[in-house]
Amino acid sequence: MSELSSELGVRFPDCRDMSVETLIGQVSGGEPLAVGDERIRGFLTGFGRRLLSPELARRHPELASLGFFLRPSELTRLLDGPRGDHLRAPRGLVFHVPPANVDTVFVYSWALSALMGNRNVVRLSPRAGAVAETITRTLRESLADADPVVAATQRIVTYDRSDAITAALSAACDLRVIWGGDAAVGEIRRHPLAPHARDLTFPDRTSFAVLRAAAWLSASAATRGAVAEGFANDAYWFDQAACSSPRTVYWVGTASDCDVAREEFTAWLARAVAKRGWSVDAAMAVEKRVATYGLAADGDAHAIDFHGNALASVTLAGPEAAPRRWLGAGTFAHARLDGLGELARLVERRDQTMTHFGFVPAELELLAGALGGRGVDRMVPVGSALSFHRVWDGVDLTAEFTRLVTVIS
Amino acid sequence: MSVFTLSQEAKEAALLPELVALTERHRRACLPYRRILDAIGAVGPYERVADLPWLPVRLFKTHELRSVPESAVFRVLTSSGTTGQRPSRVYLDREAAATQPRMLAATLRAVLGERRLPMLIVDSRSAIRAATLSARGAGVLGMMHFGRDHTFVLDEDGGLDAEAVKGFLTRHGGAPYLIFGFTFMVWSHLRELDLSQGVLIHSGGWKRLAEQAVDNATFRRRLGEECGLRRIHDFYGMVEQIGTVFLEGPDGGGLYCPDFADVVIRDPETWQEAPPGVPGLIEVVSTLPTSYPGHVLLTEDLGVVHGVDDGVWPGKRFSVLGRLPRAEARGCSDTSARSAA
Numbered sequence: 001m002s003e004l005s006s007e008l009g010v011r012f013p014d015c016r017d018m019s020v021e022t023l024i025g026q027v028s029g030g031e032p033l034a035v036g037d038e039r040i041r042g043f044l045t046g047f048g049r050r051l052l053s054p055e056l057a058r059r060h061p062e063l064a065s066l067g068f069f070l071r072p073s074e075l076t077r078l079l080d081g082p083r084g085d086h087l088r089a090p091r092g093l094v095f096h097v098p099p100a101n102v103d104t105v106f107v108y109s110w111a112l113s114a115l116m117g118n119r120n121v122v123r124l125s126p127r128a129g130a131v132a133e134t135i136t137r138t139l140r141e142s143l144a145d146a147d148p149v150v151a152a153t154q155r156i157v158t159y160d161r162s163d164a165i166t167a168a169l170s171a172a173c174d175l176r177v178i179w180g181g182d183a184a185v186g187e188i189r190r191h192p193l194a195p196h197a198r199d200l201t202f203p204d205r206t207s208f209a210v211l212r213a214a215a216w217l218s219a220s221a222a223t224r225g226a227v228a229e230g231f232a233n234d235a236y237w238f239d240q241a242a243c244s245s246p247r248t249v250y251w252v253g254t255a256s257d258c259d260v261a262r263e264e265f266t267a268w269l270a271r272a273v274a275k276r277g278w279s280v281d282a283a284m285a286v287e288k289r290v291a292t293y294g295l296a297a298d299g300d301a302h303a304i305d306f307h308g309n310a311l312a313s314v315t316l317a318g319p320e321a322a323p324r325r326w327l328g329a330g331t332f333a334h335a336r337l338d339g340l341g342e343l344a345r346l347v348e349r350r351d352q353t354m355t356h357f358g359f360v361p362a363e364l365e366l367l368a369g370a371l372g373g374r375g376v377d378r379m380v381p382v383g384s385a386l387s388f389h390r391v392w393d394g395v396d397l398t399a400e401f402t403r404l405v406t407v408i409s
Numbered sequence: 410m411s412v413f414t415l416s417q418e419a420k421e422a423a424l425l426p427e428l429v430a431l432t433e434r435h436r437r438a439c440l441p442y443r444r445i446l447d448a449i450g451a452v453g454p455y456e457r458v459a460d461l462p463w464l465p466v467r468l469f470k471t472h473e474l475r476s477v478p479e480s481a482v483f484r485v486l487t488s489s490g491t492t493g494q495r496p497s498r499v500y501l502d503r504e505a506a507a508t509q510p511r512m513l514a515a516t517l518r519a520v521l522g523e524r525r526l527p528m529l530i531v532d533s534r535s536a537i538r539a540a541t542l543s544a545r546g547a548g549v550l551g552m553m554h555f556g557r558d559h560t561f562v563l564d565e566d567g568g569l570d571a572e573a574v575k576g577f578l579t580r581h582g583g584a585p586y587l588i589f590g591f592t593f594m595v596w597s598h599l600r601e602l603d604l605s606q607g608v609l610i611h612s613g614g615w616k617r618l619a620e621q622a623v624d625n626a627t628f629r630r631r632l633g634e635e636c637g638l639r640r641i642h643d644f645y646g647m648v649e650q651i652g653t654v655f656l657e658g659p660d661g662g663g664l665y666c667p668d669f670a671d672v673v674i675r676d677p678e679t680w681q682e683a684p685p686g687v688p689g690l691i692e693v694v695s696t697l698p699t700s701y702p703g704h705v706l707l708t709e710d711l712g713v714v715h716g717v718d719d720g721v722w723p724g725k726r727f728s729v730l731g732r733l734p735r736a737e738a739r740g741c742s743d744t745s746a747r748s749a750a
Contacts, residue, residue, distance in 0.1 A: 101737075282677035282690065286709055287736035290465045296448035297441035297472050304448045309678060328736060 006168065008159040011124060011136045013143055013151035020168040023121070023155060028093065028172070030152040033117040035088045035402060036079045039147035040114050045072050047142040056138070060131050062104050062237070069388060070111060078115060078390055078398055088402040090117030092174035097123050097188055099180035102238060103131035108388050109177055109397075110154075116401035119153040121169055126160050167191045175200060175401070200400050202393055205243035205352035206324040209234075209382060210340065213253030213261035215358025227357055228268035229276075230383020234355055236278040237386055239329035244353035244378070244385045248322040248333045250343070252358075258336040262313075266332075270307040273330065278310055280329050285309040288328035295323060301333070319346055340367055347375035352393060355382045412515045412667040413656075413722040420724055421458055424671060427696045428704055429455055432462070435702035438476035442702040459673045459682045463692050463707040466497075469649050475500035477700045488544065488648040497649055505700040509652025510554065512697055516654055516667045517555055519722075520608060520642050527581040528556020529574070529607065531590025531598055533563035545591055548612065556587045562598060569598060582606060585640075592643065593617040596628060605637030612644045612654075616732065625728075629661050645710075645729050649703050653695040655727070663715045663726035670695040672727055674714050675707065688713040688730055709733040 006020045033040060048070025050056065057064040068074070081088055094113045098106035110122045124132055136156055143151055159165050170176060170191035178188050181204040189199065209231065216224070235245050249265075251258035280288070288306075292314055295301040300321035305313045312331040316322060319335040319342065327333070337343065340363055343354075354376050356364065364379050377394035380387070390398050415423060432455075436443045442464070446452075451462035468474065475482065481502045488497040501509070530553070536546040537553075553559055560577040564570040577586075585606050590598075591613035599609075609632065618628065625643065632638040645664050646654035655664040655672065666672055673692040674683045683689040691712040698704045711730040720726040 281736075283709075283733045283736040285677055286465060286467075286690070286707070286733060289707070290467045290471070293445050293449075293465060293468055294471050296445045297468065297474075299444055301444075301448050303450070 005162055006164045008157045008165050010155060010157050012139050012154065012156035014140065020165045023157065024168065024172045027119050027121060027153060027155050031149050033090060033149065033153060035090060035117045036115065037117050039149050041075055043142060043146040043150045044070050044075060044111055044115060046145050047139060050138050050142055056134065060134060062131065063134070066104050066107055069108065075115060078112065081398060085406055085408050087405040087407050089405050091401060091403055092118065093172060094118045094120050094175045094177060094401065095123070095169045095173035096120060096177045097179065097184065099184065100125035100127040102242065103129050103135070105179055107135055109179065112390060112397045113401045114154060116398060118401055120155065122156045123169070124156055124158045126158050173197055178202065200395070205350050205393065207244045207246050207353035207355070207385065208248040208250060208322070208351065209246035209355040210250040210252060210343065211261070211265070211356070212358030213251045213257040216261040216265060217257060224268050227382050228265065228272040232269060232272040232276060232278065233383060234385035236273065236330060240331065241326050242386060246355055246385060247327065248335060250319060250335055250337050252337045252340055255336060262334050266307065266311070266313050270311050273310050278330070280309050284329050288312050288331050291327035292331060322346065324350060341370060343367060344370040347371055349375050351375040353378040353380065353385050355380055355385050357382045411519050412669065413519050413665055415668045416723045417717045417725060420668060420671060423668070424694065424696065425455070425458055428458060428461055428694060429453065431696065431699065431704045435476045439474060439702050441472055441474055458671060458694055461705045463705045464702060466647065466649050466706045466708050469497040469499060469703070470495045473498065475701045477502045486648050486651055499648055499651060499703065500701045502700040505697070509697055512652045512669060513654060514555065516656055517610070519656065520610070520640065520659070521555060521587060522585070525555065525557050527558040527577070527586040528553065529560050529562060529577055529586060529588045531562045531588065531594045533565055533567055534561045535565055548591070549589070552589045552610070556589070574602065578603070596623060599632060600635055602636050607638055608640040609638050610642050610644065612646070619731070625661065647708065649706055650693055650695045650698060652697045653693070658721040660721050662720050663728055665720065665722040665726060666724050669697065672712065672725055674712055674727065685714045685716055690733065691729065
């Protein structure tokens with residue numbers, strides 16, 4: 001398709017090509033939806049059930065988490081919101097631009113928006129992977145039991161670079177949701193929105209872990225195993241490139257405690273990684289060498305240790321040297337802190353998730369207060385980095401996907 | 410006078426002390442290099458060439474690595490990196506800049522002889538005239554030093570310049586002459602010509618020919634049948650080890666290492682040297698990089714050693730099998746903005 005083409009490929013509710021104008025006309029017509037519309041809820045729970053089928057879950061374990069997210073009780077919980085003088089209303093037409101490389105993100109974004117009663121157009125990258133294919137096929141299959149209003153109001157489309165289509169969808173929507181990092185946000189923002197419309201953006205984010213060395217050293221073997229496995233899941237699932245995957249590991253404690261804890265933790269992690277069979281190919285192995293040798297060349301890394309190709313451990317010159325950039329799947333930069341509070345001066349706006357081990361709630365709340373929203377939108381236990389929640393990147397998506405109508409009698 | 414003389418054992422014995430000395434020289438003179446060696450715990454003694462610490466060649470794209478003060482830099486070479494990548498930068502002092510063409514000439518002498526030969530270039534003159542010289546153009550310019558009476562096979566529009574070729578063959582066709590071109594250019598343009606006295610030197614890689622399912626044997630056979638070309642030599646080299654080329658022997662049985670260089674094929678899982686017949690990543694070693702720490706480099710090319718001391722020239726006999734793909738991660742952030750529009 002050329003730059004000027006307005007033809008796009010529809011992938012849901014059926015598969016065919018049409019012009020973007022036709023698509024916008026179709027999705028804007030028909031019956032309105034309500035917040036928490038039963039017809040949408042019925043469709044979402046039916047779709048979620050299909051994702052939990054043993055056959056699908058075995059092939060694509062990440063779809064099971066998605067299916068779990070869409071179970072009826074969870075959908076009811078998602079609909080909790082403001083009461084009293086305010087009524088919630090859908091925003092209208094929502095245009096979603098998910099990232100190409102995380103196959104499941106578009107579903108969370110779209111499902112929450114649909115649940116809130118919006119009409120949706122999701123732009124799926126032509127580079128989207130096999131999981132995205134499976135998802136759209138399962139969505140189409142789920143239509144069999146669904147109310148026709150679902151097919152009338154929801155669209156998943158795909159098109160290769162086309163400013164014309166992006167511009168038309170941007171002009172038509174009431175809310176535009178851009179995932180995929182700084183470059184994607186900048187690129188999409190070239191296209192104006194209607195005056196009342198707004199963007200919800202998910203720019204580049206990075207994440208870190210913080211562990212109390214003394215807590216690790218006094219933990220039972222069972223706890224250490226669980227922490228190591230949880231950490232491996234956080235990091236390796238998306239090649240450590242998910243925005244919430246930890247890259248730097250801060251150890252809090254004395255120098256000697258931290259040295260011992262880091263060594264032990266790395267050994268446990270290596271076992272957990274081997275147990276899960278996570279591995280990296282030769283290209284990734286070289287990538288990790290380039291990245292870590294580069295850190296050393298810059299004076300930011302004092303030591304680099306490889307535990308096979310799957311796990312590289314970098315000892316940073318200091319906590320200030322924490323790299324935000326991706327260093328290749330399974331590369332962890334370790335630094336030591338005297339206290340958790342030191343993070344207040346180290347955290348940056350783009351730091352998103354802090355996975356933690358060995359701290360009490362009061363300590364975490366104290367840090368959150370000291371940070372004052374200057375970074376770190378999530379503090380979750382090690383192992384929960386990738387768990388999707390309606391509150392993401394510091395915003396409540398269910399609130400963003402609705403408007404509030406004040407009604408005072 | 411040939412630089413293809415040393416058996417593997419003799420080469421190992423000759424190269425090891427020189428490369429160890431270079432490692433220590435660069436360690437002293439290049440701070441980023443020293444930091445890397447410190448971080449990976451690379452300390453001697455090194456008993457074999459394969460024990461020496463290597464640098465990923467891509468570091469020359471991301472870092473300024475030189476072992477001479479800025480004031481001593483005589484030339485900075487840059488590679489045309491892949492689109493969107495920074496080019497490699499290679500810093501030569503006066504001595505290194507003088508050595509590299511001398512050693513390249515010594516290497517090519519093995520197949521070209523002592524005298525400068527008339528030269529047919531499988532490209533068009535515009536390739537070396539462009540305001541921003543392409544890698545291909547730079548390669549052609551570099552090779553032009555080894556020939557005289559340069560004649561371009563292609564006209565300005567990229568078509569065969571039959572008149573020019575005919576004139577060249579009339580003048581020089583009765584005695585050996587040099588033909589140089591990039592591998593895919595040679596394959597596309599050298600057809601149905603009598604080039605039986607020519608010595609073809611080509612380089613640039615097999616990617617585009619592999620796409621057409623053309624391998625080296627097919628390449629050599631067809632040029633033999635159609636053009637009478639019997640003396641064909643591929644070579645492998647890179648800007649990060651300028652002056653060092655690995656040259657295909659007369660029988661087409663593989664690339665050979667000059668006496669001042671060698672290759673180590675590494676298993677990318679264990680990083681140990683792979684035995685002959687087992688493919689791995691190509692590490693290139695050379696004693697030429699004296700002004701920058703490029704004497705032991707891990708490339709992103711895959712290769713295989715076919716045999717040792719069993720070919721027309723001594724030492725390792727190897728082939729380049731292709732390039733490692735770039736690592737791509739799944740993740741939230743799109744690596745290219747283009748995908749978003």
